[in-house]
Amino acid sequence: MRAQDLAHEVAERLTHSGSPSPGPEARTLVSHVLGIEPAQLLIASVSPRQRAVVDALVEQRAEGVPLQHLTGVAWFRYETLAVGPGVFIPRPETEEMVGWALRELAARPIDRRRVVELCAGSGAITASIARELGHVELHAVELSPEAHRYLVHNLEGLDVDVVLGDMADAFRELDGTVDLVIVNPPYIPEAHRLLLPSDVLQDPAEALFSGADGLDAMHVVAEVATRLLRPDGLLATEHDDSHAPAVVALFEAAGFRDVASHDDLTGRPRYVTASAPSEDGRIGL
Ligand SMILES: C[S@@+](CC[C@H](N)C(=O)[O-])C[C@H]1O[C@@H](n2cnc3c(N)ncnc32)[C@H](O)[C@@H]1O
Numbered sequence: 001m002r003a004q005d006l007a008h009e010v011a012e013r014l015t016h017s018g019s020p021s022p023g024p025e026a027r028t029l030v031s032h033v034l035g036i037e038p039a040q041l042l043i044a045s046v047s048p049r050q051r052a053v054v055d056a057l058v059e060q061r062a063e064g065v066p067l068q069h070l071t072g073v074a075w076f077r078y079e080t081l082a083v084g085p086g087v088f089i090p091r092p093e094t095e096e097m098v099g100w101a102l103r104e105l106a107a108r109p110i111d112r113r114r115v116v117e118l119c120a121g122s123g124a125i126t127a128s129i130a131r132e133l134g135h136v137e138l139h140a141v142e143l144s145p146e147a148h149r150y151l152v153h154n155l156e157g158l159d160v161d162v163v164l165g166d167m168a169d170a171f172r173e174l175d176g177t178v179d180l181v182i183v184n185p186p187y188i189p190e191a192h193r194l195l196l197p198s199d200v201l202q203d204p205a206e207a208l209f210s211g212a213d214g215l216d217a218m219h220v221v222a223e224v225a226t227r228l229l230r231p232d233g234l235l236a237t238e239h240d241d242s243h244a245p246a247v248v249a250l251f252e253a254a255g256f257r258d259v260a261s262h263d264d265l266t267g268r269p270r271y272v273t274a275s276a277p278s279e280d281g282r283i284g285l
Pocket residue numbers: 087088089090091094118119120121122123124125141142143144147165166167168183184185186187206207208217
């Protein structure tokens with residue numbers, strides 16, 4: 001059978017099962033099983049055994065297993081990251097914040113590029129900064145042992161200080177010396193658990209939920225960034241698209257300066273940036 005015919009058939013089946021992007025998903029699944037690039041589907045053919053594997057994956061996808069868990073990889077900016085159950089699948093919504101961080105770091109001298117990523121998950125943010133910028137000192141912390149295994153794997157070969165632990169206590173030896181704290185913390189209110197699509201719920205709960213209003217982790221981020229940042233250091237944090245005013249208010253109340261809200265690629269408010277609190281402004285936490 002021709003691979004492109006199978007990809008069409010799979011796309012139809014995924015359409016019926018409610019996939020948001022059946023065509024690209026079908027091409028990804030079929031090329032994954034064949035071990036080729038999607039562009040090569042036009043000239044490839046499929047054996048009966050390969051077809052059986054594709055059929056099994058399509059069934060799992062129809063049952064709500066994320067595409068990235070079936071292929072074992074997720075793409076983020078220029079990175080291809082290993083992912084699976086137990087680690088948050090990096091989202092395109094986070095890519096803009098990384099672009100902001102890269103521009104800010106590039107404008108700094110190379111001895112003023114000490115970066116800490118909190119809540120690092122698969123390592124998408126840190127890997128992007130390491131590979132796209134260079135001359136940067138990177139530290140990353142992750143709480144979940146399962147996610148930490150993916151983090152270590154994805155950052156292999158990059159010069160990153162990777163820690164398994166709670167961000168609340170992380171990197172005390174760096175207090176007052178960090179140039180940028182960047183984080184995509186858990187931020188979904190607990191009450192939204194029942195409203196989420198089934199494939200989002202395949203991400204680990206500790207990556208998603210953060211107390212009744214979704215801001216528990218954000219308060220910890222403000223505390224940790226206050227202790228880590230040097231006086232002219234910067235913070236960037238992703239947040240729920242409905243939380244921009246609350247997150248701006250939270251960091252202003254904590255004494256941060258130049259607190260600004262930014263949109264993601266879809267035009268939704270998605271991340272907040274700020275300058276470290278001045279010495280006399282370290283209040284309100
Ligand atoms: C939304 S995910 C973000 C992962 C990754 N940075 C990304 O953007 O794809 C949040 C991550 O924070 C981790 N996490 C939650 N609470 C934490 C804490 N107190 N300290 C460190 N990591 C934490 C979760 O295990 C999860 O991997």
